[in-house]
Amino acid sequence: MATTADSTHLLQKKNPKKHNHYSFRDFFQFDANKGTVTDWNGSRNIFTSEDFIIGLQEGLEEEVGPASAAIMYSIGLEWGKQDSLFFDKWFEKEFDMSTRQANLMFLLETWWWPFTSQGWGRWEVDMSDRKQGFMFINLFDSAVARTLGDVGKPVCHLYAGLFAGFFTEMVRKQLSCIEIQCYSMGETYCKFLLGGKERIDAAAFWMNEGATARDIEKRLRAGEVKG
Amino acid sequence: MIATAASRNGTAALNKAEPWQRQSVRQFFESVSWEGPQLQQVNVQTSSASSAPMRLSMSVQTFFDTFPWDGSPEIAVPMAPLSQPPEPAAEDDTLTLDAFSELF
Numbered sequence: 001m002a003t004t005a006d007s008t009h010l011l012q013k014k015n016p017k018k019h020n021h022y023s024f025r026d027f028f029q030f031d032a033n034k035g036t037v038t039d040w041n042g043s044r045n046i047f048t049s050e051d052f053i054i055g056l057q058e059g060l061e062e063e064v065g066p067a068s069a070a071i072m073y074s075i076g077l078e079w080g081k082q083d084s085l086f087f088d089k090w091f092e093k094e095f096d097m098s099t100r101q102a103n104l105m106f107l108l109e110t111w112w113w114p115f116t117s118q119g120w121g122r123w124e125v126d127m128s129d130r131k132q133g134f135m136f137i138n139l140f141d142s143a144v145a146r147t148l149g150d151v152g153k154p155v156c157h158l159y160a161g162l163f164a165g166f167f168t169e170m171v172r173k174q175l176s177c178i179e180i181q182c183y184s185m186g187e188t189y190c191k192f193l194l195g196g197k198e199r200i201d202a203a204a205f206w207m208n209e210g211a212t213a214r215d216i217e218k219r220l221r222a223g224e225v226k227g
Numbered sequence: 228m229i230a231t232a233a234s235r236n237g238t239a240a241l242n243k244a245e246p247w248q249r250q251s252v253r254q255f256f257e258s259v260s261w262e263g264p265q266l267q268q269v270n271v272q273t274s275s276a277s278s279a280p281m282r283l284s285m286s287v288q289t290f291f292d293t294f295p296w297d298g299s300p301e302i303a304v305p306m307a308p309l310s311q312p313p314e315p316a317a318e319d320d321t322l323t324l325d326a327f328s329e330l331f
Contacts, residue, residue, distance in 0.1 A: 104322040
């Protein structure tokens, strides 16, 4: 898990153009004297157990009930927005290139790699529907869903917010995101829909009516909601 | 394993007077229908020749011998191959953030 704070990663300083630095030993720098963990990009990290995630989720639910999903989404949203600014800086520093000049898929993979190293899971971006103004993100091994187990509903609101926040900043348009399939619903992986607010609201409505991820994909591809 | 060459391959090359156990290796393997032709003559018309239902009292060998295994297909001609999925757009390789932003 990552938080923000500036610090120096010695290996990174020694070899700033090394790109294959996502192994556990390379990516994290442990300072036993200070009791800190700093990642390759100088961000302060903390390691937490699954109990922390359960405690966060259940504590929030106890405090605010069903609104906990919206709160987790909002936390993710702010995180994603902040992280896009942070990413802009370290990407340019590492590759001598602005994020706006880079190849999109390369850019996105580069953004997500630190998350994979930090234990947030692997992802796959499905851009096949981009011309219709929406896209899907498949997430494998979600830290939240894996921890909470099969609870029969989507639980990765933090991720949905993170994607919405990051892409909103990157695309410079207000985008929303919803998890339409979750490991915690008994599925093998989590699936997120990213797009304009109207589409995401429609998907949320269909989900409440019992639609599956496949139903939602079909309805969107059929052009039921325009962006 | 108890089996006869005839029952395994349908070849008629076996000399019925001589059990296959007494054949030399060469004789035995020469009697095997390696190329797959010449099924044993069965006294039942194949399903292609007759629309009468096959009797359930047939032996397994007789039943399966009625199938036109090597013959022309009776049911349907093979489907034309499905059209190839479209090639991913070439622009994928060059898509930048600005171009992507235009799509939303």
